[in-house]
Each structure stands twice: as structure tokens, then as C-alpha cells.
Amino acid sequence: MSGKVTIYDIAREAGVSTATVTRVVRGDANVRASTREKVQRVIDAYAYTPSASAQHLEGGRTKTLAVVLTTVTNLYFTRIYDAAYWEAEANGYSVRLFQTKDNAPISRELVDTLIRQRVDGVLFVGSIWSTDRRDLNEALEKLRLYMPVAAICPPGVQLNCIRIHSDLVNCSRLPVRHLHALGHRRIAFIGGSMQTKDSSKRGENFLEELRALDLPDDPAYHVDAGYDAEGGERAVLRMLSGLDRRRWPTGIVAFNDTVALGAIKQLKQMGLHLPEDMAIIGCDNQFFCPYTDPPLTSVDLHPEELATSAVRELLVAREGTAISIMRESTLIVRESCGAALSYRKLD
Amino acid sequence: MSGKVTIYDIAREAGVSTATVTRVVRGDANVRASTREKVQRVIDAYAYTPSASAQHLEGGRTKTLAVVLTTVTNLYFTRIYDAAYWEAEANGYSVRLFQTKDNAPISRELVDTLIRQRVDGVLFVGSIWSTDRRDLNEALEKLRLYMPVAAICPPGVQLNCIRIHSDLVNCSRLPVRHLHALGHRRIAFIGGSMQTKDSSKRGENFLEELRALDLPDDPAYHVDAGYDAEGGERAVLRMLSGLDRRRWPTGIVAFNDTVALGAIKQLKQMGLHLPEDMAIIGCDNQFFCPYTDPPLTSVDLHPEELATSAVRELLVAREGTAISIMRESTLIVRESCGAALSYRKLD
DNA sequence: GGCAGAAATGTTACCGATAACATTCCTCTT
DNA sequence: AAGAGGAATGTTATCGGTAACATTTCTGCC
Numbered sequence: 170m171s172g173k174v175t176i177y178d179i180a181r182e183a184g185v186s187t188a189t190v191t192r193v194v195r196g197d198a199n200v201r202a203s204t205r206e207k208v209q210r211v212i213d214a215y216a217y218t219p220s221a222s223a224q225h226l227e228g229g230r231t232k233t234l235a236v237v238l239t240t241v242t243n244l245y246f247t248r249i250y251d252a253a254y255w256e257a258e259a260n261g262y263s264v265r266l267f268q269t270k271d272n273a274p275i276s277r278e279l280v281d282t283l284i285r286q287r288v289d290g291v292l293f294v295g296s297i298w299s300t301d302r303r304d305l306n307e308a309l310e311k312l313r314l315y316m317p318v319a320a321i322c323p324p325g326v327q328l329n330c331i332r333i334h335s336d337l338v339n340c341s342r343l344p345v346r347h348l349h350a351l352g353h354r355r356i357a358f359i360g361g362s363m364q365t366k367d368s369s370k371r372g373e374n375f376l377e378e379l380r381a382l383d384l385p386d387d388p389a390y391h392v393d394a395g396y397d398a399e400g401g402e403r404a405v406l407r408m409l410s411g412l413d414r415r416r417w418p419t420g421i422v423a424f425n426d427t428v429a430l431g432a433i434k435q436l437k438q439m440g441l442h443l444p445e446d447m448a449i450i451g452c453d454n455q456f457f458c459p460y461t462d463p464p465l466t467s468v469d470l471h472p473e474e475l476a477t478s479a480v481r482e483l484l485v486a487r488e489g490t491a492i493s494i495m496r497e498s499t500l501i502v503r504e505s506c507g508a509a510l511s512y513r514k515l516d
Numbered sequence: 517m518s519g520k521v522t523i524y525d526i527a528r529e530a531g532v533s534t535a536t537v538t539r540v541v542r543g544d545a546n547v548r549a550s551t552r553e554k555v556q557r558v559i560d561a562y563a564y565t566p567s568a569s570a571q572h573l574e575g576g577r578t579k580t581l582a583v584v585l586t587t588v589t590n591l592y593f594t595r596i597y598d599a600a601y602w603e604a605e606a607n608g609y610s611v612r613l614f615q616t617k618d619n620a621p622i623s624r625e626l627v628d629t630l631i632r633q634r635v636d637g638v639l640f641v642g643s644i645w646s647t648d649r650r651d652l653n654e655a656l657e658k659l660r661l662y663m664p665v666a667a668i669c670p671p672g673v674q675l676n677c678i679r680i681h682s683d684l685v686n687c688s689r690l691p692v693r694h695l696h697a698l699g700h701r702r703i704a705f706i707g708g709s710m711q712t713k714d715s716s717k718r719g720e721n722f723l724e725e726l727r728a729l730d731l732p733d734d735p736a737y738h739v740d741a742g743y744d745a746e747g748g749e750r751a752v753l754r755m756l757s758g759l760d761r762r763r764w765p766t767g768i769v770a771f772n773d774t775v776a777l778g779a780i781k782q783l784k785q786m787g788l789h790l791p792e793d794m795a796i797i798g799c800d801n802q803f804f805c806p807y808t809d810p811p812l813t814s815v816d817l818h819p820e821e822l823a824t825s826a827v828r829e830l831l832v833a834r835e836g837t838a839i840s841i842m843r844e845s846t847l848i849v850r851e852s853c854g855a856a857l858s859y860r861k862l863d
Numbered sequence: 864g865g866c867a868g869a870a871a872t873g874t875t876a877c878c879g880a881t882a883a884c885a886t887t888c889c890t891c892t893t
Numbered sequence: 894a895a896g897a898g899g900a901a902t903g904t905t906a907t908c909g910g911t912a913a914c915a916t917t918t919c920t921g922c923c
Contacts, residue, residue, distance in 0.1 A: 229878080244591075263629070314521070457777060532903085547901070
């Protein structure tokens with residue numbers, strides 16, 4: 170790293186003005202072939218590429234979007250980022266990824282960083298909704314002074330920005346109805362932490378669905394499980410050991426596939442056979458769903474499509490845009506719920 | 517997004533010079549308290565934060581590193597990125613993530629982009645080694661004109677940059693020795709595509725290990741399986757259906773945990789019981805290892821530590837540095853290989 | 864050969880922030 | 894009360910690149 174090569178170095182070395190170098194770099198037609206060649210040779214020799222910062226300063230656009238999520242080690246977020254990345258790339262934009270530690274809210278520093286970078290748009294994903302509502306809207310207001318803001322969030326959330334909704338209604342409805350159709354009557358929900366918007370919304374929708382189908386909405390069937398496999402294990406243990414065996418649920422809806430993974434392990438450890446003794450449904454349709462034992466039925470929220478839409482909207486956003494888009498969830502049926510008949514005898 | 521607020525706007529609005537605004541922003545002591553307050557009020561009102569591009573132009577540093585990997589949907593890469601991100605952040609740096617489609621090599625455009633962004637360092641991870649060796653070193657040479665370059669790569673790879681080695685020797689040795697110690701004699705390796713450096717290196721090490729232990733190194737025990745679960749399924753099917761049952765291996769080493777996941781499914785589908793009929797070991801010690809059935813024994817390459825070291829080295833890099841660092845692998849024993857005695861009878 | 868007009872190239876102000884340097888304003892001290 | 898000297902603030906060149914505008918060079922044509 171010998172240092173920085175600038176357009177002046179190239180101009181001097183090639184014996185032309187900086188304007189001519191710019192013309193060559195940008196492929197302007199009004200350059201004599203011989204000049205172009207001469208300049209290009211120097212450019213190649215020095216591996217010169219104009220500085221994005223200087224271009225931004227002069228041109229006004231950074232051609233960069235930001236994606237903010239809690240952690241990229243979460244598979245769901247990973248798929249969102251990946252889709253956003255390629256959609257942006259296809260439009261000549263690059264993406265900066267920001268992680269918020271510990272489910273942390275939108276901090277003052279993050280807003281600062283985003284503005285400092287002068288990105289041309291931000292996409293918020295996931296549990297940033299744990300931020301206090303007033304703080305959140307204040308943060309969004311500030312950001313919106315500089316750039317369009319989009320969020321992938323549950324429907325009904327009041328946010329003054331582009332909202333792309335994951336379909337949490339069907340995300341609860343599909344698994345509950347599926348289990349109901351298979352004959353299940355006692356259905357439990359494990360997952361999330363009821364403190365965060367995303368999770369509690371899912372929990373609410375779940376309860377509503379139970380009531381709509383006249384199923385028991387016993388609070389014992391509704392336990393926190395965090396977001397990881399260990400949480401799933403603990404939740405199952407806590408729930409079942411707290412209930413008389415005759416009141417055990419016969420079907421479990423898990424917050425996500427990872428939680429389901431832990432639940433499955435715990436259920437087996439308690440001597441239950443899946444799916445005969447207990448049905449289970451996950452969420453996110455992760456790559457490992459076909460490989461659990463039994464293969465896990467799961468809801469696909471189509472995060473890739475949400476991300477793609479979000480990026481598209483950001484790129485065409487005009488001041489004050491506040492549209493809201495929704496992509497419906499899909500239930501991917503595998504074998505973790507077995508067939509209807511095997512359950513009836515449990516009731 | 518009403519537009520861009522600049523330091524001039526703040527200066528005008530506050531009735532001071534831009535120098536004073538800078539002083540307030542940077543916390544310079546030589547500002548009268550009343551002035552500071554007045555300026556700060558305007559800054560807050562406009563959510564002003566100095567533009568990183570302008571700062572870079574004037575200051576010379578972007579305080580940004582780049583991480584280049586094939587895809588963030590791969591859990592191994594995800595862990596590397598996450599660790600690099602926080603290590604950089606702890607040092608006041610931010611990270612830009614670049615993905616190379618389809619295992620693609622370091623393209624001319626990528627080199628261009630990295631230079632254009634004037635990042636203060638790049639970390640390459642994974643199968644960029646599929647790039648032709650001469651092209652690769654040429655690309656690195658160009659990059660090194662502008663910034664220090666580091667790579668997480670197999671030991672022995674000749675690259676003119678900081679090299680952080682994942683410990684592929686032990687990555688093959690540990691599982692083979694483990695299986696050998698448990699009494700296994702016919703051990704197979706499934707995984708990767710033998711075209712890429714990373715995989716073929718692993719394959720070579722595996723064979724060497726077999727020979728060192730006087731075990732049969734039948735080419736039939738050494739099959740491509742790609743990098744995903746489906747590849748694992750297919751590899752097992754192909755390998756076993758091509759062999760007389762009496763020559764079946766009794767232990768399988770998989771390229772990674774995801775491949776192992778597929779292998780396990782296929783093995784069960786063929787009626788085998790795990791671990792009694794077949795032992796299996798994965799690699800990467802992913803979060804789902806404790807949750808497979810049986811829980812998967814796996815090698816941990818400690819990607820987080822590799823990433824952390826890489827970032828540290830980049831941050832202190834001087835011209836021409838070309839150190840090489842290594843972190844040893846660890847075998848995490850779970851139940852997918854069972855106990856020694858159960859296998860002996862298979863021989 | 865000279866000139867119009869197009870093509871090629873050069874000159875320069877500007878983008879936003881910073882820091883070195885210059886200037887103005889205080890506050891003591893004697 | 895004057896002046897030294899430090900504190901507070903202002904002025905301006907600079908970073909790398911771009912584009913509008915100015916200038917030079919090259920054509921072709923009569």
C-alpha cells in the first residue's frame with residue numbers, strides 16, 4: 170500500500186488535464202483514440218479508480234443503502250440481507266450492513282452513523298421495535314431528514330416510513346388451522362419474548378386464532394422461548410412439566426425453526442414420539458427443515474421477497490412516501506404433524 | 517429527506533464560522549460555553565453529523581474495512597463476519613461486506629470497487645482460491661497498492677498478503693483419529709468439490725491421515741458432496757449404492773455439518789441406525805449440532821478467532837507485512853460416533 | 864489558404880469538512 | 894489605564910473528482 174493515487178497523479182503522468190482523465194474513466198466519446206489509450210495505460214499501471222468519497226462529495230449520491238438488523242448469525246436476517254444485497258447490486262447500489270447488539274434498539278449512535286455515511290436509504294429489519302415508540306419515531310424523523318427509510322415490520326405498526334409487512338396473521342393462522350384440521354384441539358405456542366413487538370404480535374395473533382376456532386386459550390399453552398434452540402428446549406420442559414399429562418397440548422407452534430429444533434429434542438428426551446405423540450410446526454422454512462427427524466413443517470414468510478420489495482421502494486422513494494406492502498406467508502407441509510387420525514386418539 | 521444539511525448551514529444558522537462548528541462537534545475545549553450551547557442547539561435541531569466522505573477526503577482515512585466472502589447465507593462465513601464486525605467496531609472501524617456470486621473468483625470489478633471505496637483493509641474468506649493463481653496474485657498486487665490485504669486460507673497457500681490459517685490438518689486428523697480410536701477401519705470422506713483449493717486440501721489431508729494409520733484409502737471412500745445438505749444425501753447414496761455391503765465404511769467424515777445433515781437423513785432412509793451402524797463427524801460445530809439425532813460430533817475451526825486475528829493484523833499492518841497465524845482446530849465430541857464397542861462387531 | 868465549426872483538451876469553481884494560521888476579544892497585572 | 898498574553902473565533906487552502914465553460918486544435922470546404 171504505497172499510498173493513494175489521485176486523478177492528478179494520473180493526469181501528470183499521462184501529460185493531460187484531470188478533465189481528460191475523467192473523460193477516459195467515464196467513457197466520454199470526445200477523446201481522441203490515441204489520448205484515450207495513453208491515459209488508460211497510466212490508469213492500468215497505477216490501478217487507479219476514482220475515490221468514492223470524492224465522487225460523493227461532488228455528485229451528491231453515495232449509491233449506498235444500509236441494512237440494519239440485530240445479528241447476521243440469525244438465518245432469517247441472513248436471507249433478508251442476501252436478497253437486499255443482490256437487488257441493490259442489480260441497481261448499481263452497494264449495501265452496508267449494521268448490527269445492533271443484544272436486540273438493542275435504534276441508538277443515538279446508530280442514527281448518527283447512518284447520517285454520517287450519507288447512505289441513500291436505510292432498511293430496518295427485526296426486533297428494533299423493542300425501542301420505545303417515541304424514541305423510535307424521533308429517530309426515524311431525524312433519519313428521514315437525510316434519507317428514505319423502510320422497515321420490515323408487523324402489519325399495524327405505526328411507523329412514519331415505508332413499511333414492508335411480513336404476514337404475521339397468516340404466520341399464526343396457517344399452522345393453527347393446519348393443526349386444527351388434523352384434529353388437534355389443544356395447541357400451544359412457544360417462542361420469542363413477549364416483551365418485543367414482533368413476538369407479542371405473533372402471540373396475540375395466535376390467541377385470536379385459537380378463539381376464532383373455539384379452542385382453549387389456556388395461558389399455560391403460551392410460553393416464552395427466546396429465539397434459539399436452547400430456548401425451545403427449556404420452554405417445552407417448563408410447559409409440560411407444569412401441566413397434568415392429560416392437559417398436555419397435542420400440537421406446538423414454535424416461534425421459528427430453531428426454537429422448534431430445541432423443542433423436538435426435548436420432546437424426544439421426554440420419551441415422546443414425533444409426530445404420533447406431538448405435532449410441531451416451525452417458522453421460516455430454513456434449510457434444515459427437511460433434515461430434522463421428522464422433517465419439520467414450517468411457515469415461509471418469504472423474507473427474500475420482502476427484502477427485494479424494500480430495496481425497490483427505497484430506490485424510487487420520494488419525500489414523504491409511506492406506502493405499505495405485504496407478501497403472504499405460505500405453509501410448507503412436511504411430516505412433523507403426521508396424519509389426522511393418529512392424533513384423534515389423544516383427545 | 518429534505519436534503520443535505522452541511523456545516524455551512526449550521527454555521528450560518530448559529531451565527532458562527534464553520535471552524536467553530538467543527539470545534540463543537542469534535543469537542544474542542546477552546547469554545548465558550550455559551551457558544552457551544554448555541555451551536556449544539558442548531559446541530560440537534562438539524563440532526564447534523566459531518567459527512568464521512570468529506571472527512572475522508574480531508575483526513576485520509578475511511579476507518580472502514582472490507583470482508584469478502586462467497587455468501588452470507590453460509591453459517592461458517594456468517595460467524596466470521598460477525599466476529600470481524602465487532603472486532604472492527606471495538607476499534608472504531610466499520611465493515612463493508614462483499615459477496616462473490618457463485619463461488620466466483622476475485623473479479624476485476626471487485627478489485628475496482630474495493631479501491632474505489634478506499635477501505636483501509638480487506639479480508640478475503642473462503643473459496644476465492646478458485647481464482648486462477650496468477651490472476652489472484654495480480655489482483656492482490658493491485659489491492660496492496662492501496663490497502664493491506666489479509667486472507668483466511670489453508671496453510672501452505674502461497675499468497676502475498678497477511679495469511680490467517682484455518683487448521684485443516686487437524687480438521688482431517690482429529691475426526692479420523694477419533695474414529696480410528698473407536699475401532700473403525702473403513703472411513704470415508706464426503707464433501708466439497710475437489711476442484712477448489714479448500715476442499716482438495718481437506719481431501720489430501722484426509723488421505724494422508726488414513727495412510728499414516730494404515731487404513732484403506734480406497735478412492736470409493738472419497739466422494740464429492742458439494743457444500744449443502746442435498747449434496748450430503750446424494751454423496752451417501754452414490755457411495756453406498758456403488759459398494760458391496762461388506763465393503764461399506766463404518767465411519768464418515770463430512771466436509772461440514774450441513775453436508776452431514778444430509779448424510780444422516782440418507783443413512784436413516786437406507787435403514788441404518790446411527791450411531792450403531794454408522795458413525796459420522798461433521799465440521800464447523802454449528803448451532804444445530806447438538807440437535808441432530810444423534811447429536812453430531814464436529815470439528816470446530818474457531819472461525820471467530822480467525823476473524824478477530826485477521827482484523828487485528830489488518831489494523832496494525834505496515835507495508836509489506838506478510839505474517840501468517842494459525843489457530844488449532846478442536847474436536848467437539850457428541851454422540852454421533854457412539855462408543856467403541858458397538859462398532860467392533862461390524863469389522 | 865483561410866475560415867467556420869466541430870472536436871479535443873484545458874481551466875476552474877465547487878462539493879463538505881478540517882486545521883493551520885490569522886485575527887479579535889477578554890482578562891489580568893502592574 | 895495600558896498592554897501582555899491567553900482565550901475565542903474567523904479565514905482560507907486543501908483533500909479528489911466533476912462539469913460547466915473557455916480555449917485550443919483539427920477538419921473540411923470554398
